[in-house]
Amino acid sequence: MKKPELLAPAGNLEKLKMALMYGADAVYMGGKAFGLRAFSDNFEDIELKQGINFAHSLGKKAYITINIFPHNEDLPDLPDYIKSVAAMGADAIIVSDLGVFRIAREVAPTLPVHISTQANSVNWSTVKFWQELGASRVVLARELSLDDITLIRDKVDIELEAFIHGAMCISYSGRCLISNYLTGRDANRGQCAQPCRWKYHLVEESRPGVYLPVTEDERGTYIFNSKDLCLINHLPELIDSGLNSFKIEGRMKSVHYVATVVKVYREAIDSYCTSPDTFHIKQEWLDELQKVSHREYTTGFYFNKTNENDQIYTSSSYTQTHDFIGLVKEYNSETRLAVVEQRNNMKVGEEIEITQPGEEPFIQKISQMFDAEGSSIEVAPHPQQIVAMPMAKPVKPYAMLRRPEIRRER
Structure with missing residues (x-):
């Protein structure tokens, strides 16, 4: 094989x-x-x-x-x-x-x-x-x-x-003319506006402004x-x-x-x-x-x-069950601290999941966080903020931190 x-x-x-x-x-x-x-x-x-x-x-x-x-x-x-x-x-x-x-x-x-x-x-x-x-x-x-x-x-x-x-x-x-026709952006030259994801209504020519249902119980539908x-x-x-x-x-x-x-x-x-x-x-x-x-x-x-x-x-x-909140840049095996680049707001006390190349994911709580100066902080709110935090298990560069959440539409 x-x-x-x-x-x-x-x-x-x-x-x-x-x-x-x-x-x-x-x-x-x-x-x-x-x-x-x-x-x-x-x-x-x-x-x-x-x-x-x-x-x-x-x-x-x-x-x-x-x-x-x-x-x-x-x-x-x-x-x-x-x-x-x-x-x-x-x-x-x-x-x-x-x-x-x-x-x-x-x-x-x-x-x-x-x-x-x-x-x-x-x-x-x-x-x-x-x-x-x-x-x-x-x-x-x-x-x-x-x-x-x-x-x-x-x-x-x-x-x-x-x-x-x-x-x-x-x-x-993928050979589509809808984007070019509706927006002037040619999908076949790399500029697709994704009109197939837009919501559409059916209008009869002699009754402008009257939006007819396309499906049984809706006035609009994503038909494409x-x-x-x-x-x-x-x-x-x-x-x-x-x-x-x-x-x-x-x-x-x-x-x-x-x-x-x-x-x-x-x-x-x-x-x-x-x-x-x-x-x-x-x-x-x-x-x-x-x-x-x-x-x-x-x-x-x-x-x-x-x-x-x-x-x-x-x-x-779109739907998803987890948010991506951080990316590991470095890990110190002696201190068990990981240097993490923030990708979404995260706080001390939150339960997170860590997934990394070649390893099974594991779950832990954020017990502490430290800013770039080594000061203890409770929250990392700034995009791509660099923080350090203890890890329950060793991690590798490129490990991802995720926060489980109730499934929701996005």
Whole structure:
């Protein structure tokens, strides 16, 4: 059995480091141009190089997104950008457009090219076409079933990648014109305004101002709003299908989201590959995926055509059970004090949970806190305030502090 790559999103350098420390085999990230997440933090050129180097220092990989559908005015700077990415040591670029693919092969012929899900590869002949052109991997369209994926695997000899967790786009593999039509922001050039998450009413042309119900008991509905993809319960089938890479969506998601989701899938994949005959889904994995900000979960197109049960009609809200409140920067094993960067208001006496790479989470109370000058404090209210606090167990850098809460909409 070949263990699939676990591929994580990296919206900025901190998220990249967290994803890799929590168990990702590779990350995908975008520069300030030519990617489909223009409103993510993204990376300056020097940060791209730092991210690639950090991944390589851990024996892991970094892929760069160049997956917009460019117009003529986007092309002049593209060859130099591709050459610079290749010179940085990127392990591959991810592209959607044949024109971008042609330029990449011309200016950086040894740079591996992955074909984005935006290219809508839904059959084995299309995948074979990309293979014959020289692509090294195809990210399959999200509209495929597991049976479709298995058939494609049998027909081609190229790496296959598929999304296994994260937000779902209402449009065909993300190729959407609604944002451009309503706001002038082109989703296919990285500027999506996410109008699929807006609330809509039905208005009949001759009766302006009369908002007709779209569903039985509401005057408005989120008719485009998909549930989030989650395939943790189906890892054995996914691994057995022969997919080479499992992709997590979320370059615009939080540090807490990226680290938590990566950790869950890392543990589950390793558990199955170590002992497939005794593998079972652990409740703590399911619980962890409820702690991060998410919509209700669905299996998407993997096992059936999507229907009304895969949509959320009443709200575009997210839910989560825990707040991310701090990130461990250092730990002194003699004093048992951790240096923590505050990410949300926290107080002495609160019960918190600590999760960290490669370890089981544990719960403790904040018994004391000290500010940067060593003075005792009761509360840390300032964003990214540096505090020290005793830890019940040893912790590592990149450990996260979370505060359990009553589940609520966000």
